[in-house]
Amino acid sequence: MTVAVYVLVVLxxxxxxxxxxxxxxxxxxxxxxxxxxxxxxxxxxxxxxxVAGQRPSEVGLPVWLDSATRAxxxxxxxxxxxxxxxxxxxxxxxxPGLVIVVDPGTADAPEELSLTYELDPQKTVIDLDRRIMRxxxxxxxxxxxxxxxxxxxxxxxxxxxxxxxxxxxxxxxQPFSGILPKDRNAILAKKEQV
Amino acid sequence: xxxxxRSGRSASVVATVAVFVAAAVLLxxxxxxxxxxxxxxxxxVALGVTSPVRPLLRVGVPVAEVVTGACLMVAPAxxxxxxxxxxxxxxxxxAGVLGLRVEEPVVCSCFGTVGRHVxxxxxxxxxxxxxxxxxxxxxxxxxxxxxxxxRNLAALVVLLGVLRVPAVVRGWQAARGDxxxxxxxxxxxxxxFLAGQREVVQx
Numbered sequence: 384m385t386v387a388v389y390v391l392v393v394l395x396x397x398x399x400x401x402x403x404x405x406x407x408x409x410x411x412x413x414x415x416x417x418x419x420x421x422x423x424x425x426x427x428x429x430x431x432x433x434v435a436g437q438r439p440s441e442v443g444l445p446v447w448l449d450s451a452t453r454a455x456x457x458x459x460x461x462x463x464x465x466x467x468x469x470x471x472x473x474x475x476x477x478x479p480g481l482v483i484v485v486d487p488g489t490a491d492a493p494e495e496l497s498l499t500y501e502l503d504p505q506k507t508v509i510d511l512d513r514r515i516m517r518x519x520x521x522x523x524x525x526x527x528x529x530x531x532x533x534x535x536x537x538x539x540x541x542x543x544x545x546x547x548x549x550x551x552x553x554x555x556x557q558p559f560s561g562i563l564p565k566d567r568n569a570i571l572a573k574k575e576q577v
Numbered sequence: 578x579x580x581x582x583r584s585g586r587s588a589s590v591v592a593t594v595a596v597f598v599a600a601a602v603l604l605x606x607x608x609x610x611x612x613x614x615x616x617x618x619x620x621x622v623a624l625g626v627t628s629p630v631r632p633l634l635r636v637g638v639p640v641a642e643v644v645t646g647a648c649l650m651v652a653p654a655x656x657x658x659x660x661x662x663x664x665x666x667x668x669x670x671x672a673g674v675l676g677l678r679v680e681e682p683v684v685c686s687c688f689g690t691v692g693r694h695v696x697x698x699x700x701x702x703x704x705x706x707x708x709x710x711x712x713x714x715x716x717x718x719x720x721x722x723x724x725x726x727x728r729n730l731a732a733l734v735v736l737l738g739v740l741r742v743p744a745v746v747r748g749w750q751a752a753r754g755d756x757x758x759x760x761x762x763x764x765x766x767x768x769x770f771l772a773g774q775r776e777v778v779q780x
Contacts, residue, residue, distance in 0.1 A: 389724075403744075407748055410749065414751060417752075545758055
């Protein structure tokens with residue numbers, strides 16, 4: 384009886400192994416098809432070129448970003464479907480650490496996109512005449528620009544709202560691993576005593 | 578514990594590990610070749626194996642791998658699974674030599690269509706490892722009876738299935754992510770550009 388059970392487990396296990404292998408291959412085939420059709424939800428890194436490491440204000444972004452530890456600047460265009468879907472998904476409330484730059488393109492009213500989706504005016508910049516985009520040397524939208532310690536660190540495309548939130552994970556406060564000032568003073572005081 | 582007893586126990590552990598690893602590799606390789614036999618057939622074609630032999634190898638190699646792997650677990654005391662292990666290892670190395678001789682690199686298909694390793698030095702370098710495993714088992718094989726070997730085989734097959742699960746979950750998550758991203762765009766509507774007009778968003 385026990386032998387029969389083990390034989391059954393071996394056979395069912397081997398069958399499951401074959402089926403799981405087939406499933407892995409199916410997902411791989413699907414990914415190839417999605418890749419071919421351009422449906423892969425994967426951000427593409429964008430080279431910032433000479434502006435990498437510059438202060439955000441130098442390219443026309445808000446001055447307060449120069450002192451931001453971590454922030455994401457999202458460039459949206461009035462003429463891009465993905466930009467509209469991202470703007471709609473935000474539902475008017477911009478997460479902390481996110482600034483939106485709207486490229487109005489040829490829209491009659493430059494603020495149309497921000498008004499339609501009720502984007503927070505305090506954190507939304509209208510890029511009239513594409514001045515900011517031109518200084519950055521970028522054409523692609525939606526684009527996510529990461530500001531780190533007051534400098535332009537890196538950029539990537541933002542193909543969906545999901546990827547925007549993945550990018551925003553970066554702006555969350557990181558666990559502190561250094562020495563707090565009061566601890567530092569205590570250590571220095573101890574050293575002086577010695 | 579005497580020195581002889583300790584060394585005997587460690588030799589037994591080494592033999593048990595050798596059986597489990599050899600059986601796992603052979604079972605995985607054999608079952609993957611059974612599932613995706615097209616890839617293995619393409620490898621045989623690329624190596625220049627001609628028609629009368631190719632169908633035999635296409636079926637024979639995966640079956641031999643599975644049977645050898647299973648028998649190493651169930652009957653480790655038997656000599657012929659170890660002999661089969663050596664024959665397979667020499668065959669793999671021979672395929673590696675053929676792979677090095679042909680002009681175009683040949684995809685290995687060692688583990689079915691998973692991985693794109695090229696047939697060649699890798700197979701030659703693993704020959705001593707296979708021979709070492711066979712020598713270890715020849716010198717001291719695990720002394721479990723067939724019923725216990727069958728239990729171990731069942732556990733190994735289940736473990737191999739579990740090892741497959743992360744790849745399935747990763748593929749599912751990627752497909753789901755792409756689907757959600759696509760739905761997001763569809764829900765919002767597709768912009769339609771009409772000549773001389775402003776953009777219209779179709780709900």
